[in-house]
Amino acid sequence: MPLAAVRLFEAATREGVVLIPYRMDRNPRLRHLRIVIDESNQVVLKTPPRVSDRQAIRFLNENADWVMQRLQQRPSTPSLLDYLRSSQRLSLAGRWRPITFYFRARRPSFDLDDPEEVALFLDTQRDRELQLRWLLIEIAKRTLPQRVEYFSRRHRLKAHGVGVRDQRSRWGSCSETGGLSLNWRLILLPPRLQDHIILHELAHLQHFDHSRAFYKLLNQLDPHSAKHSEELTDWSYRVMGLARNLLQVAS
Numbered sequence: 145m146p147l148a149a150v151r152l153f154e155a156a157t158r159e160g161v162v163l164i165p166y167r168m169d170r171n172p173r174l175r176h177l178r179i180v181i182d183e184s185n186q187v188v189l190k191t192p193p194r195v196s197d198r199q200a201i202r203f204l205n206e207n208a209d210w211v212m213q214r215l216q217q218r219p220s221t222p223s224l225l226d227y228l229r230s231s232q233r234l235s236l237a238g239r240w241r242p243i244t245f246y247f248r249a250r251r252p253s254f255d256l257d258d259p260e261e262v263a264l265f266l267d268t269q270r271d272r273e274l275q276l277r278w279l280l281i282e283i284a285k286r287t288l289p290q291r292v293e294y295f296s297r298r299h300r301l302k303a304h305g306v307g308v309r310d311q312r313s314r315w316g317s318c319s320e321t322g323g324l325s326l327n328w329r330l331i332l333l334p335p336r337l338q339d340h341i342i343l344h345e346l347a348h349l350q351h352f353d354h355s356r357a358f359y360k361l362l363n364q365l366d367p368h369s370a371k372h373s374e375e376l377t378d379w380s381y382r383v384m385g386l387a388r389n390l391l392q393v394a395s
Contacts, residue, residue, distance in 0.1 A: 153204060153205070166188065166189050167189070169189065170191050171192070174192040175192055177192070177200060178190040224276045227386055228245075234332065235335045236287045241259075241260075243261075244261050246266070247265075247266050252266055256283070256287075284330065289308075291339070301349050302349070303345075304322035308328050315327050315330060317345065329383050340369060344362060
């Protein structure tokens with residue numbers, strides 16, 4: 145499903161009239177209007193089908209002060225390079241692996257052969273953010289399907305293909321045909337949370353819903369599922385907005 149277009153509306157706040165960008169998300173399962181500030185610090189107006197655009201905008205305007213307060217409370221998203229320099233690690237194959245940066249006048253690349261290091265080679269003549277995003281996506285494409293395969297064999301839950309994408313707000317999804325789609329930012333999460341998301345999507349291969357049967361299976365696969373789900377909220381705010389709106393760099 146295509147992403148909703150970003151719109152603008154004039155909000156009358158205590159600080160005066162402000163232009164606020166937002167996305168409209170119509171959800172047939174909702175009964176009431178909701179305003180959400182997502183992980184990338186964007187305003188999402190969630191509306192039931194029966195509510196008109198005019199009613200939804202009026203609701204958004206009535207809560208404009210709350211929206212502005214929440215937006216101002218959120219810390220600014222760091223650059224991907226600053227984040228990686230601070231964390232200095234990636235989550236691969238169930239454990240943290242330290243990162244080492246190498247700068248040279250050659251095309252960007254990476255090396256995973258050393259089990260004690262992830263080597264990231266950056267071209268000094270190119271945009272570092274674009275290079276890093278491309279490198280991390282390529283690393284995720286190589287390592288996440290392997291982790292899925294590990295759990296598939298362990299729990300006898302066979303996925304029909306694994307894709308790695310730049311999803312806006314989801315960590316993963318499972319199609320009706322059994323294909324998994326994973327967010328490349330999973331390699332920035334702690335290994336236990338990366339595994340939790342993979343197990344969550346694998347559980348959907350047997351239960352394509354969020355029924356009691358689904359959660360029973362998930363708790364069998366991940367006995368600390370509830371705790372991991374709570375941890376994930378905080379980590380989503382940290383990393384989901386990283387490298388947002390960057391164009392893919394050519395390989």
